[in-house]
Amino acid sequence: MRLFNSRNYRLWAAADLVSVTGTWMKVLGVNWFVLQATGSTTSMGLALMLQTLPILLFGPLGGALADRLPVRRVLLVTQAAHAVLSAGFAAVVLFGGHLSWLYLLAFLTGLVSAADGPALGRFGGMVSGPALLSQALANGSLISSTGRIIGMSLGGVVAATAGPAVLFLANAVSFAAVIAALLAMRTSSLHQLAAAAPAERGAVRAGFRYLATQPTVLVVLGVAFVLGSIGRNYQVTMAAMSFGPLSGGPAGYGVLSTVFAAGTVLGAIVVGRFRELRLQLLVGAGVVASVLQMVAGAAPGLWSFAAVLVPIAAAAVIVDTTVSTRVQLDTREDMRGRVLAAAAVVSALGGMVGAPVLGALCEAIGPRETLVVAGAIGVLACSAGAVLLLRRSAEVPVLAE
Template identity: 30%
Template sequence: MFKRTTGKRSYFAAFKHPNYRLWVVGQLISLFGTWMQATAEGFLVFELTHSPAWLGYVGFAAGIPVWLFSSYAGSIADRYPKRTILMITQGVMMALAFSTATLTFLGWITPHLLLFFSFMLGMANTFDAPVRQAFVVEMVGREDLMNAIAINSGMTNGATAVGPAMAGVTYALFGPAWCFTMNGISFIGTLTALYMMKLPPHEKIERKSSIIEDIKDGFRYIKGKPVMLAIILVVAFNSALGLAFATLFPAWAVKVLNGDAATNGFLQSSRGIGSLLGALVMAMLSRTKRMGMFLSISMMAFPVFLLLFSLTDTLFASLSLLLIAGFFLLFVISLSNGLLQLLVADEYRGRVMSVHTMTFFGMTPVGAFIYGQLADHLSAPAAIQICGGILLLFSISMFIFFPRLHHE
């Protein structure tokens, strides 16, 4: 006989932890605002410049701090209370959102100012991301870690499904400044949740080594783990050539689909709906063995649907294929994160996740720059075909030449 209660515990096991429940509520509120700002910013840049290359420049600016400071941020994450760091980084992001909104309301916003704000947001995110990922295991423990990662992905992509569509409609009706304002307000959710958490006192670990030595030790640790290296390589390729294709959505909406800001929002939301469905399926499979096999299959499926998307010129076909591509992209990103966290020792978690952050958030802007340049010199469809083809070849090569990954 089936025991329904067991299934429910398996699907949403992480919710039994009170601090994690608070985290989910706060993040749900904040993520809607985050996606509203990201969607509005991209379309505003394209509206001001009419250049796909500028979309790449703004995306690339966010990645510069990741490359410069990620390793340092990982060491900080292993040394200091994670809640304190998160409250600081989230507060800085709130201030940046309100500053962007104010300048946009006043009519003083320019592409160069958006470039500056993108850089500053990238700086805050560089310190926020590895801490946020390492913080999850403190809230739920190793047993429920994969389930929590799946739920986090569901939250992120639930916001991706709704936030961009809201941004497109808000932008079309009221202008971009209100999108930035709503993002600033949304940070209250995460800050309140962090403040309300009941956490044990932070145990300060006495370290004789310097931060620089800690960073070197972290890289030595990763170097000695071939599967970890393979996962980080997967994240790098899929961030640069997979995630970054969304940079072209504003250009795709206008030049390929003859649409507007609302069309851009619908494209982002369709990908988000697919990722949300993927997160729900992943939550059900979070305690299934052979996650590496699911990762390998998804790595090959995603670029196939990305290439099919590049051949579309109607809204319905674009939205349908983006939904499927989003489903498999979610599996690639979330399974990479989950496998990495399960493999790493706790004392190295912050530093290893900072390398993950460096590849995930650092390679996406590099990819955005590449996509922008290819689209500017060729076309948006050609850019996606070139990058999607390279990603497919990489995924097939990993499956053939590194079988250890799909045996995990």
């Protein structure tokens, strides 16, 4: 694979795997600690919301900073900040700090992520270059899925034997791998993007004005929002099915989560085989995931439901990777940070909106019916997106790449 001929990419991929593994260990650690301290899933959800909220509030500003500042330096600062905050989580556990300290740290983590996310995306493009960006994002999906499986599996053992503080410390150390990779890279081999945006007032507004002139990107983000909220909040529907009609309980939910993670690995492998990730692939994978979601609603037992989850998870990864690729390749390089920030806001908003809506639907009409309704909405959204994109096919060359 051409990407791995690059020393910079090998360093970046290795650091990414270590960092993602540490991040999922930390996610498990937060959930474990909050549930032990409160016994409340609502409190656990609050911690998650506090990490997401800053991305909604300050993500566009983070994108503007990523377009303006040298991203390698930004990442050195943000990765160090993440390491300090993760060590702070460990201190709260070890020294018996009040839960409010953990909530504060969760919010600060989200604040750093608001600047960190767009910078990571922009720097990833510098490591791979535009010709290999699709391949790099596909590899990134595989790394994320693998890191999630390793982090959750290893984290469960560590949490049970040594406690959540060790998970937070391991996450803090994982950021050192990214910092070391950044320092070890050959800057002369990085692919330089378009000149960074000059310092100016209204850089965030300029980003929104630019997006308003990119109807294709807006359609892609709109489809991604629907699929990511109503169509694809699987953690909610998997839990509702396992604890409801499938009678799987906690053990069944664990099986479904593991199967879903395995499906994301399969999806990352499949998407890596495409030379180009076109808009048609986004629509097609979205329709497949949505139709299969409707089929899952009729699954008679736990294992039949799990079997349908595998291609659903694979299609979800194809959708996410194609969205990430298109919003970068189909927009100006000097606006890339702000576009990536907008995509992150859409993703975060989809999670925050979709989870409670799906939860309410599961309670009101039942988990099976919710899956059917959500799948139907996904099909409609993809169909509407396809119609809008076809109307622009004469104006948007990317559809015929």
